[in-house]
Amino acid sequence: MLNRMKLRYDDWQLRRSIQKRLEVLVNSITQQYQSLKERDDLCATVALRHVERADRNYKHALEHYMEEDFDQCDEFLEKGELHLHFAHLQMVPNDADYQSDFAEGSLYCLLESFCEAITQTKMAIEYNNCVLSDQDRKDLVSVAVLFNQALKAANQSETESATSTAEGGLLLLHATVININVDNHERLAEIRLPKKAGSKASLKAKELADYIHDCKQRFEVDGAFVSETARSHLGNAERNLRVSIQRLIEQDEQGCETAASGGMLEAKFAERMVEKTAQTAPIAASARVEDFAHLLSRLKKLLKRTKTHQHDSAEKHLAACHRYFSDAISEAARNNLSEASRLARAAYLDLDFARQLIVSKEPPQYLDV
Amino acid sequence: MPNRRSDKETLVQKLAGLHGIWSRLKGLYDGGINEQVDRLSQRLKQSTATKPELQQKLIAAQKLAQATTQLEKLPQDYSASDCVQMLRSAMAKAHGKKAIAVERLAKLQVIHAQLIKDYETATYRQSPVVAEAINCASDELHAASASLFRQDPEDALRLAGISWLHIKFGRQIFDAETIEHLLGESDYLELNDVQVPLDKLIERYFRELEAELSKFSQALKQSQAS
Numbered sequence: 001m002l003n004r005m006k007l008r009y010d011d012w013q014l015r016r017s018i019q020k021r022l023e024v025l026v027n028s029i030t031q032q033y034q035s036l037k038e039r040d041d042l043c044a045t046v047a048l049r050h051v052e053r054a055d056r057n058y059k060h061a062l063e064h065y066m067e068e069d070f071d072q073c074d075e076f077l078e079k080g081e082l083h084l085h086f087a088h089l090q091m092v093p094n095d096a097d098y099q100s101d102f103a104e105g106s107l108y109c110l111l112e113s114f115c116e117a118i119t120q121t122k123m124a125i126e127y128n129n130c131v132l133s134d135q136d137r138k139d140l141v142s143v144a145v146l147f148n149q150a151l152k153a154a155n156q157s158e159t160e161s162a163t164s165t166a167e168g169g170l171l172l173l174h175a176t177v178i179n180i181n182v183d184n185h186e187r188l189a190e191i192r193l194p195k196k197a198g199s200k201a202s203l204k205a206k207e208l209a210d211y212i213h214d215c216k217q218r219f220e221v222d223g224a225f226v227s228e229t230a231r232s233h234l235g236n237a238e239r240n241l242r243v244s245i246q247r248l249i250e251q252d253e254q255g256c257e258t259a260a261s262g263g264m265l266e267a268k269f270a271e272r273m274v275e276k277t278a279q280t281a282p283i284a285a286s287a288r289v290e291d292f293a294h295l296l297s298r299l300k301k302l303l304k305r306t307k308t309h310q311h312d313s314a315e316k317h318l319a320a321c322h323r324y325f326s327d328a329i330s331e332a333a334r335n336n337l338s339e340a341s342r343l344a345r346a347a348y349l350d351l352d353f354a355r356q357l358i359v360s361k362e363p364p365q366y367l368d369v
Numbered sequence: 370m371p372n373r374r375s376d377k378e379t380l381v382q383k384l385a386g387l388h389g390i391w392s393r394l395k396g397l398y399d400g401g402i403n404e405q406v407d408r409l410s411q412r413l414k415q416s417t418a419t420k421p422e423l424q425q426k427l428i429a430a431q432k433l434a435q436a437t438t439q440l441e442k443l444p445q446d447y448s449a450s451d452c453v454q455m456l457r458s459a460m461a462k463a464h465g466k467k468a469i470a471v472e473r474l475a476k477l478q479v480i481h482a483q484l485i486k487d488y489e490t491a492t493y494r495q496s497p498v499v500a501e502a503i504n505c506a507s508d509e510l511h512a513a514s515a516s517l518f519r520q521d522p523e524d525a526l527r528l529a530g531i532s533w534l535h536i537k538f539g540r541q542i543f544d545a546e547t548i549e550h551l552l553g554e555s556d557y558l559e560l561n562d563v564q565v566p567l568d569k570l571i572e573r574y575f576r577e578l579e580a581e582l583s584k585f586s587q588a589l590k591q592s593q594a595s
Contacts, residue, residue, distance in 0.1 A: 079518055082471070088473035098476050100533050108530050113532055118560070119541035125558050126549045131573075137559075144560035145496060147538070148505070155509065155531055183580070220420070252425050292581055299574040306571065325582070326591075337593045344589060348582050351420045355575040 012360065018065060018073055024059050025080050032087055036078035039091075047090040054083035068334050105153060107163050114147055114166045117173055130184045139176040146249070160251060167202045168249035171209060175241055178213040201256035205244040208263045212237055215271050233270035237263040292325050310357040321347045406477030466522040473529045474513055477536065481506050483542050491543070493550045498560045506532045 010189060032051045037042050057080035064073035102108040121140070125132065132140075146169030153162035215234055240263025247255035303311055328343035349366050354365035481503070488499055509532030516525035545558055 007540045015460070036401065042486060046479050055477065059379075082517060085471055086475045087560050088477070089472060090479055098473075098480055098533065100530065102530065108534070111534050115541070119538065119545060122542065123548075126545065127396070129556065131576050133577070140558065141560060144486055148501070151531055151534060155512075155528070157527075175504065201516070238547075289540070290455075292578070295574065295578050295581060299571070299578065302571055302574060306568075311558055314435040321578075325585075328585070332589060332592070337589055341586065341589050344582060344586050348586075349580055351575070355572075355579075359572055360577065 014070055018070060019078065021077050021081075022058070022065060024060060025054070025061070025077060025084070025187075028084050029055050029058060029080075032084065032091070035091065043090050047087040047141045050083040050087035050090065054080040054087065072326070074169050106167070107159055110163065110166050111150060111154065113145075114150065114170055114173075117170060118143060118147060121177055123171060127173055128184070130180050130182060133183065133273070136176050136183075143176065144180065146172065156321065164251045165249050166198070168245050171202060171245050171248065172206050172242075175209045175212070175238075175245070178216070183217040189227075199248075199253060201244075201253040201260070202248055204257050204260040204274065205241065205248060207243050208244065208260045208267065211264060211267050212241060225272060228271045230273035231244055233266050233273065237267035237270065239263075240266060268319070269341060293322065296322055314357040316355040317350045321350035323356065324350060327330060391430065428434065466526065467517065467520075470513070470517055470525040470529065474517070477506075477510060477529055477532055480534055480540075481510060481532070484536060484543065488543060490540075491547065493547050494557065496542060496546055496557070499539045499543045499546075501543070501561070502535045506535035506539065509535060534548040 029051060029311060032047070036051065040147065057076045061073045061080060064070070064076060075191050100108070102112055119215035124130075139193045146165055150162045150169060153159075153165060186294040214232065215237070219231070219234070240259045244259035244263065247253075247259055300315065300318060324343045324347035326349060328340045330339075331343060332340035353364050353366060356362070397579070407517070415424075432441045484506075485503055489504060509528050513528035513532060516522070516528060549557060
């Protein structure tokens with residue numbers, strides 16, 4: 001008997017508290033609707049969405065209250081109250097910046113550094129009008145993909161996978177920035193990559209990336225004296241770097257370290273070869289001619305696809321450019337440097353003329369370097 | 370008798386949901402709470418108690434503060450007073466976290482809306498990367514709100530952090546491209562796998578050839594100088 005009475009009392013108390021909450025909710029909704037009517041700023045728009053949701057939740061709560069389904073009623077009431085809380089916070093002007101407050105050394109801190117490194121690299125490339133190779137472009141796209149993958153893994157609470165993906169992405173970005181710096185003869189000072197890499201394996205891979213950077217700079221200084229074999233060893237080192245980054249992303253630390261060590265051997269070998277041949281070799285002809293021919297044939301193929309009316313004329317100038325360039329290389333190999341410079345200039349003039357034929361709307365003219 | 374939807378099974382499931390919230394709190398304290406909650410769930414599963422009794426327990430347990438009172442009423446072996454103490458302080462912490470989570474989410478929603486507005490009004494460029502960042506941030510914000518409704522502020526804060534990273538990424542890319550546009554160059558670096566228009570590609574190939582030639586000229590100058 002006493003138990004039954006207690007149950008009835010509890011039930012009455014529950015009804016009363018829910019009824020009161022419903023009243024408070026509907027009054028607050030009306031009040032907020034009124035104050036939002038007079039505003040048309042962005043905060044008010046966002047807040048209004050919450051008030052509308054609170055309104056919908058209130059209606060559902062009321063329905064369940066009528067059916068005496070107090071569990072569901074309570075659930076909708078809570079949702080409605082929370083939406084109103086959101087609206088209230090958003091209606092008060094607050095100019096303070098958002099503080100992410102990520103703990104130092106945490107995954108989220110690493111992800112934030114990754115985010116900043118990508119955007120700073122993009123800005124630096126755009127503002128400096130850097131020339132990028134196809135590979136660099138692909139790598140930058142891969143970096144952005146890795147950033148999204150890392151965030152996805154973080155969302156799934158896969159902390160290890162997110163960390164290794166972010167570290168791998170940062171390393172790939174680091175290696176790509178090195179390439180861009182060397183290709184554009186400048187240091188993109190705006191780029192700041194986190195100095196503190198995580199695991200031992202990722203440190204090794206970073207060390208390799210830095211070593212390749214030094215090698216490339218050395219190759220640039222020695223310019224034409226770099227033999228094809230040395231270039232091929234440096235190419236192998238770069239391939240090893242890519243493998244080590246891939247292994248890092250796959251959380252294969254052992255594989256990452258092995259590939260980085262192999263890459264380091266190749267890079268050191270390439271550097272030693274440059275030291276040996278620097279004083280004796282003339283300008284290494286074949287590699288440069290091949291590279292240039294490759295770039296030319298790629299352009300010609302593209303021009304064929306576009307079928308512009310100036311196509312034939314442009315092709316003749318491109319052929320002349322190729323000829324002048326090959327001759328310039330041969331003259332340089334014979335140490336006839338002034339003739340080589342003259343021929344290189346002629347190659348440039350023909351290339352520029354072909355460019356004007358295809359790209360410019362003005363009549364083409366010979367413009368000096 | 371009022372028409373109550375939940376039967377015993379649903380009640381046990383709901384208590385299991387509460388168990389989840391308590392389990393997450395156990396990271397803050399030692400394993401005492403978890404053990405108590407496990408035993409409470411077991412007891413409920415095996416219980417031959419009638420529906421209204423279980424209903425009563427659930428309604429009380431839905432408010433976690435009320436749940437502590439329920440634990441106090443249980444026999445000695447279920448609710449040691451230190452367990453109740455721990456639950457109370459855990460509740461206080463969880464409540465603090467909830468307030469932080471609500472505040473952060475409210476702010477993020479405004480920042481997100483601002484990014485959408487800026488993106489939609491920018492006529493000069495509709496970067497797919499920014500669009501993707503906006504969509505991902507939107508999903509994360511939605512999931513974070515859902516976590517709050519589930520009374521899981523810890524998870525809401527985690528998801529709010531991820532959504533902030535998406536928003537920040539989108540905002541920085543958007544700002545960089547706006548400045549590039551204002552500088553009058555509009556030579557954007559694509560960070561997604563899109564087909565580059567042929568005319569842009571031709572210009573780029575020409576630039577690469579010129580770069581190759583100027584590299585060669587530089588090497589010649591250095592050789593002449595030495």
